[in-house]
Amino acid sequence: MLQKAAPKAKPGIIPPLPEVAVRLSQECQQETPSVDTVIRLIESDVALTTKVMEVSNSALFGYSRKINSIPRAAIVLGLRSISTIAMAAAAQPVFSGSGGACPVRKRLHKHSLACAVVSRIIAEETKTVDPNSAFLSGLLHDLGKLSFILSSDTSYANRLASADQQPSLDEEQMSFGLCHAQAGAHYIRKMNLPFDVSQGIADHHSSIHAEQPQLVQLSGVVALANHLSKIWFEGAKPNNEQLEPFLKLESFAKASFDALRCLS
Ligand SMILES: [Fe+2]
Numbered sequence: 001m002l003q004k005a006a007p008k009a010k011p012g013i014i015p016p017l018p019e020v021a022v023r024l025s026q027e028c029q030q031e032t033p034s035v036d037t038v039i040r041l042i043e044s045d046v047a048l049t050t051k052v053m054e055v056s057n058s059a060l061f062g063y064s065r066k067i068n069s070i071p072r073a074a075i076v077l078g079l080r081s082i083s084t085i086a087m088a089a090a091a092q093p094v095f096s097g098s099g100g101a102c103p104v105r106k107r108l109h110k111h112s113l114a115c116a117v118v119s120r121i122i123a124e125e126t127k128t129v130d131p132n133s134a135f136l137s138g139l140l141h142d143l144g145k146l147s148f149i150l151s152s153d154t155s156y157a158n159r160l161a162s163a164d165q166q167p168s169l170d171e172e173q174m175s176f177g178l179c180h181a182q183a184g185a186h187y188i189r190k191m192n193l194p195f196d197v198s199q200g201i202a203d204h205h206s207s208i209h210a211e212q213p214q215l216v217q218l219s220g221v222v223a224l225a226n227h228l229s230k231i232w233f234e235g236a237k238p239n240n241e242q243l244e245p246f247l248k249l250e251s252f253a254k255a256s257f258d259a260l261r262c263l264s
């Protein structure tokens with residue numbers, strides 16, 4: 001049982017997402033994002049520029065010629081990729097800021113990054129939602145957990161660290177007055193991030209029914225990415241009960257997402 005915390009959680013306890021990440025996200029939601037604006041936003045933050053350059057030149061992208069500027073990175077990797085790299089880098093301090101439960105927070109950050117990448121892949125494969133919104137929603141989907149770690153004693157973090165005693169949504173509700181999905185969505189709304197991102201986060205643990213084509217909604221994409229990232233990157237066992245509803249969705253069945261079919 002979790003220790004009883006204050007009647008309502010205080011999601012405001014999470015450090016705010018840097019302004020540059022919020023503005024990048026808003027720019028990327030535009031039908032035609034401005035290359036100049038994205039470059040200017042990244043270049044306005046020295047640490048962010050350094051991080052984007054570092055990732056752009058990493059083995060991940062495999063370019064033999066050195067990428068030595070943000071405009072060059074935008075040309076070589078594409079606007080969407082550098083925006084994604086920048087948003088992920090900008091969000092990193094939110095997970096690793098001061099406070100206790102470091103290993104748990106590190107694990108949460110790793111899980112969030114994995115969920116972000118898988119959300120983007122699903123969005124691209126199913127062509128149902130904007131891949132950028134999917135990435136951002138995946139990256140921030142469990143931020144509510146971070147607020148509970150920071151706002152309570154160690155009992156919540158201890159439960160998260162355990163292999164088989166993960167706190168349930170009901171327990172969160174009882175201890176904090178809302179579950180981590182709702183707490184995360186509250187944070188996103190406060191950050192003025194797009195509404196679909198907060199909605200995607202609010203519903204990422206809602207049940208999926210074949211007759212409700214939720215996969216076209218961001219929450220379905222994030223929910224599926226959440227399951228898959230645990231299977232692919234955290235050694236979780238595939239659970240047909242969790243995956244089955246997604247496979248039945250028409251929008252998903254049409255996509256050539258063979259990797260998931262192999263798991264079922
Ligand atoms: Fe979650």
Ligand SMILES: [Fe+2]
Nearest residue numbers: 111141142226
């Ligand atoms: Fe998660």
